[in-house]
Amino acid sequence: MEQSTESDICTDPVIRDQWYPLRALAELPEGATHHTRLLGVPVSCGVTRGRPWARTESAPGDGGTGALPVIDTYGYLWTSLGEPPPGVFEIPEYTEPDRRSMNAGSFIVATSAPRAVENFLDMGHFPYVHTGYLGIEPHTEVNPYDVEIIDGEIWATRCEFFQPMAAATATGGQMSKYTYRVPSPFAVMLYKSSPVDPERRDVIALLLQPMGHEQVVAHNFLCLLDDVNSDAEIKRFQQIIFAQDKPILENQIPRRLPLDPRAETPIRADHTSIVYRRHLRELGVNYGVVPA
Amino acid sequence: MASSRPEGQGWFPVAASDDAVAHHVVEAVLAERELAVWRDDDGWVNVWENRCLHRGVRLSIGHNEGMELVCQYHGWRYASRTAGCTYIPAHPADAPARTMCNRTYPAIERYGLIWTTLADATGSDGPPSSAPLESGSTLPLRAMAVNVPAGRALDSLAGLDLPDPNSPDGTTGGPHRRIDGFTLVAGSGEGVVVFFAQPVAAERCVVRGVVGPAPDEGATLALLRRFNRFLTEWRDEVEAQAEFRPGKRATPPPPTPAIAACSDGTRTRVRVSRRWLTARDVVAVELEAVDGVLPTVQPGAHIDVHLPGGLVRQYSLVNEPGRQDVYLIGVKLEPESRGGSRWIHQSLSVGDVLTIGGPHNNFALRRDAQLTLLIAGGIGITPLLSMARSLHRSGIDFRLHHFARSPEHLAFTDLLAGLGEHHRPHLGLDPAATTVELESILAEPGAGHQVYICGPGPMADAARRVAAEKGWPEESVHFEYFANTRPRDDRHPFTVELARSALTLEVPAGRSILEVVRENGVQLESSCEQGACGTCTVGVIEGVVDHQDVHLSERERAEGRRVVTCVSRAAGDRLVLDL
Ligand code: FES
Numbered sequence: 002m003e004q005s006t007e008s009d010i011c012t013d014p015v016i017r018d019q020w021y022p023l024r025a026l027a028e029l030p031e032g033a034t035h036h037t038r039l040l041g042v043p044v045s046c047g048v049t050r051g052r053p054w055a056r057t058e059s060a061p062g063d064g065g066t067g068a069l070p071v072i073d074t075y076g077y078l079w080t081s082l083g084e085p086p087p088g089v090f091e092i093p094e095y096t097e098p099d100r101r102s103m104n105a106g107s108f109i110v111a112t113s114a115p116r117a118v119e120n121f122l123d124m125g126h127f128p129y130v131h132t133g134y135l136g137i138e139p140h141t142e143v144n145p146y147d148v149e150i151i152d153g154e155i156w157a158t159r160c161e162f163f164q165p166m167a168a169a170t171a172t173g174g175q176m177s178k179y180t181y182r183v184p185s186p187f188a189v190m191l192y193k194s195s196p197v198d199p200e201r202r203d204v205i206a207l208l209l210q211p212m213g214h215e216q217v218v219a220h221n222f223l224c225l226l227d228d229v230n231s232d233a234e235i236k237r238f239q240q241i242i243f244a245q246d247k248p249i250l251e252n253q254i255p256r257r258l259p260l261d262p263r264a265e266t267p268i269r270a271d272h273t274s275i276v277y278r279r280h281l282r283e284l285g286v287n288y289g290v291v292p293a
Numbered sequence: 294m295a296s297s298r299p300e301g302q303g304w305f306p307v308a309a310s311d312d313a314v315a316h317h318v319v320e321a322v323l324a325e326r327e328l329a330v331w332r333d334d335d336g337w338v339n340v341w342e343n344r345c346l347h348r349g350v351r352l353s354i355g356h357n358e359g360m361e362l363v364c365q366y367h368g369w370r371y372a373s374r375t376a377g378c379t380y381i382p383a384h385p386a387d388a389p390a391r392t393m394c395n396r397t398y399p400a401i402e403r404y405g406l407i408w409t410t411l412a413d414a415t416g417s418d419g420p421p422s423s424a425p426l427e428s429g430s431t432l433p434l435r436a437m438a439v440n441v442p443a444g445r446a447l448d449s450l451a452g453l454d455l456p457d458p459n460s461p462d463g464t465t466g467g468p469h470r471r472i473d474g475f476t477l478v479a480g481s482g483e484g485v486v487v488f489f490a491q492p493v494a495a496e497r498c499v500v501r502g503v504v505g506p507a508p509d510e511g512a513t514l515a516l517l518r519r520f521n522r523f524l525t526e527w528r529d530e531v532e533a534q535a536e537f538r539p540g541k542r543a544t545p546p547p548p549t550p551a552i553a554a555c556s557d558g559t560r561t562r563v564r565v566s567r568r569w570l571t572a573r574d575v576v577a578v579e580l581e582a583v584d585g586v587l588p589t590v591q592p593g594a595h596i597d598v599h600l601p602g603g604l605v606r607q608y609s610l611v612n613e614p615g616r617q618d619v620y621l622i623g624v625k626l627e628p629e630s631r632g633g634s635r636w637i638h639q640s641l642s643v644g645d646v647l648t649i650g651g652p653h654n655n656f657a658l659r660r661d662a663q664l665t666l667l668i669a670g671g672i673g674i675t676p677l678l679s680m681a682r683s684l685h686r687s688g689i690d691f692r693l694h695h696f697a698r699s700p701e702h703l704a705f706t707d708l709l710a711g712l713g714e715h716h717r718p719h720l721g722l723d724p725a726a727t728t729v730e731l732e733s734i735l736a737e738p739g740a741g742h743q744v745y746i747c748g749p750g751p752m753a754d755a756a757r758r759v760a761a762e763k764g765w766p767e768e769s770v771h772f773e774y775f776a777n778t779r780p781r782d783d784r785h786p787f788t789v790e791l792a793r794s795a796l797t798l799e800v801p802a803g804r805s806i807l808e809v810v811r812e813n814g815v816q817l818e819s820s821c822e823q824g825a826c827g828t829c830t831v832g833v834i835e836g837v838v839d840h841q842d843v844h845l846s847e848r849e850r851a852e853g854r855r856v857v858t859c860v861s862r863a864a865g866d867r868l869v870l871d872l
Pocket residue numbers: 345346347348349350364365366367368369
């Protein structure tokens with residue numbers, strides 16, 4: 002793991018005040034300490050006698066160590082370096098009794114958190130990056146969809162895409178219907194018609210823990226309707242998908258997301274990304290981005 | 294004397310010619326600028342900024358399809374030579390804007406190396422001339438990356454006793470001659486070795502040696518090994534002396550440059566490089582750029598050719614994307630020609646310089662079809678041949694049905710032959726027999742099938758009618774007419790409001806929306822100006838359109854959301870346009 006540098010320290014209050022997951026609770030055995038970084042600051046966390054905790058370790062420019070606020074929800078230990086809101090954003094499906102929730106994996110990627118968010122919001126790459134799973138040529142067209150900001154969250158609705166194998170439960174190609182949601186700047190979710198029960202939707206989220214401007218841990222949260230596959234099978238499917246995204250993310254120049262609308266070339270299919278970049282601009286985010 | 298070329302100003306080698314093999318993309322770095330280097334199937338070497346203009350992904354992880362480079366992330370395609378975007382899979386029905394273009398750098402192959410410059414190449418003199426290498430064959434050594442500055446690397450080599458290319462185990466002695474800050478010549482006998490330095494970053498370079506003349510085949514491997522061993526040891530030493538510390542960088546990386554936009558190609562000067570009779574009454578004309586490269590070709594695109602006396606004529610390009618060293622058009626002699634085709638047939642000669650506009654593409658090819666049916670009548674073969682060549686290269690299934698009077702009326706037979714079984718000529722059929730044939734061609738409107746029609750009015754009308762009868766969905770039937778032969782009526786005056794320019798203008802009888810809009814300083818592109826090509830189409834926000842063009846489909850006419858401004862008018866007294 003790269004050393005954090007002074008310049009990775011976050012001065013952006015919007016980003017400092019968010020909750021970030023540090024570790025899946027299932028991967029934090031009682032008494033063990035997990036060392037990691039958040040926004041350039043070395044931090045550690047653990048569960049001691051059933052109580053989750055997190056603290057800073059000595060960091061450049063931030064002397065001393067100190068206890069950090071913690072929340073355990075959705076199966077993760079969350080913390081914040083700033084003054085966070087009372088709770089993490091709502092995922093109501095989490096409490097539905099017939100669902101299975103799990104962390105499918107926590108992947109370290111050499112990219113910025115907003116680049117990872119944008120990749121997750123993007124359907125156009127399915128046939129090229131997730132060939133045979135989430136897309137396949139010649140089904141490349143991205144139909145128009147709607148994007149709006151509701152109570153500070155971005156929602157993209159009426160998204161659809163042809164998928165040869167949409168999930169571990171899929172048995173054939175289908176036109177998958179998606180809803181995307183960006184509940185906080187560095188967290189992104191999708192709701193997708195379940196191959197098991199078309200009336201209900203699987204929830205898949207990518208919860209980013211920005212270690213630095215250009216390095217993240219991507220925690221892949223799942224809340225699914227699937228009584229067939231084992232945890233291992235479900236995780237394997239997600240890991241295949243993420244392993245396909247990683248080399249793309251690590252080959253984007255620049256690694257930080259450019260917020261100037263002229264820096265790259267969006268098309269209609271990138272409607273969500275256009276709104277996301279504008280939203281970050283309006284929030285004044287300056288972490289993991291190339292400011293406009 | 295050692296003159297120095299400032300880094301990033303002169304020409305530097307970035308790869309060996311042999312690195313750029315067919316269907317591969319090589320990554321290179323020059324002065325901290327990342328480059329993607331690839332050779333097309335015609336041998337042309339491309340040196341591009343290593344960044345897709347869409348979402349910044351390195352093009353070096355993309356796919357070299359021969360004449361186009363395909364980005365790994367969303368499959369955007371870029372033409373060889375211009376790096377202009379030719380296709381966006383997320384929107385298969387749309388032609389990418391002409392201004393969508395990655396940044397390119399000039400490339401020259403010399404001494405078995407590929408050279409480029411980051412500076413403006415106009416008026417620059419190309420790679421350094423190295424007299425001892427000019428005269429014969431050359432053998433590039435394996436490139437050696439070294440973590441020291443370029444100048445320091447050559448300073449170090451200059452003082453060393455190097456392997457002598459003239460003898461199997463002799464050495465050259467020293468010191469060696471510096472030609473400039475980035476070039477060093479060693480050896481005295483018949484054979485020399487020249488080292489060129491490629492600055493990569495402040496503290497890093499690649500040393501590229503070239504031996505000339507190349508040794509006999511039998512001695513090549515031993516010589517390469519000898520130099521490789523020598524250079525590997527030298528690298529370890531010179532790096533140790535420099536106390537290289539990995540991870541330290543002397544200077545911050547240069548800011549990422551803005552995405553390039555290529556010229557919108559409104560006017561290009563071209564020279565006739567070849568002309569020949571390709572079929573009865575059809576002259577083929579090849580046009581080369583007077584300077585620079587020709588603008589990007591998309592399948593189905595046409596150009597405006599400006600002829601003497603202010604005449605402007607539209608001709609479809611036969612080129613496939615990326616294969617655009619010259620534009621190729623086919624010109625049929627029209628019996629009632631007002632001078633356009635007649636002048637080209639009788640007066641145009643090799644060496645003549647013309648001005649062209651475009652290319653425009655209002656006949657965009659979807660590349661997401663399971664099966665593409667191309668239906669050509671006579672000279673209507675030209676845009677469909679461009680489409681056929683590009684589908685053929687990408688391995689997408691298609692048939693090119695080609696209606697013509699006789700075998701002598703088939704133009705570009707050499708290119709047609711390259712399509713093999715996909716080309717289906719239908720010769721000497723009268724209108725009734727043509728319809729019967731069309732009925733069998735269009736018998737089944739399969740899912741994911743697309744039809745493209747280009748030909749004379751009656752034939753194109755017949756094909757569209759048959760397609761409709763057979764149940765083809767309108768959005769799967771694409772067409773282009775040579776000319777608008779429908780009767781037109783420009784007597785009705787009306788008002789247009791331009792929503793974005795906040796202008797309200799009167800269009801009197803006898804004038805078109807296009808003319809009036811332009812007179813008032815609003816830019817609007819056009820090409821045929823008779824309602825055939827669709828270049829001047831704009832969006833309608835309010836009002837009912839009196840459609841007089843042959844470009845829009847029946848559905849588009851009924852929807853009324855677009856208007857072809859050179860001929861169509863308001864049905865009522867007002868139109869609000871998205872302009
Ligand atoms: S980044 Fe290259 S096609 Fe999208």
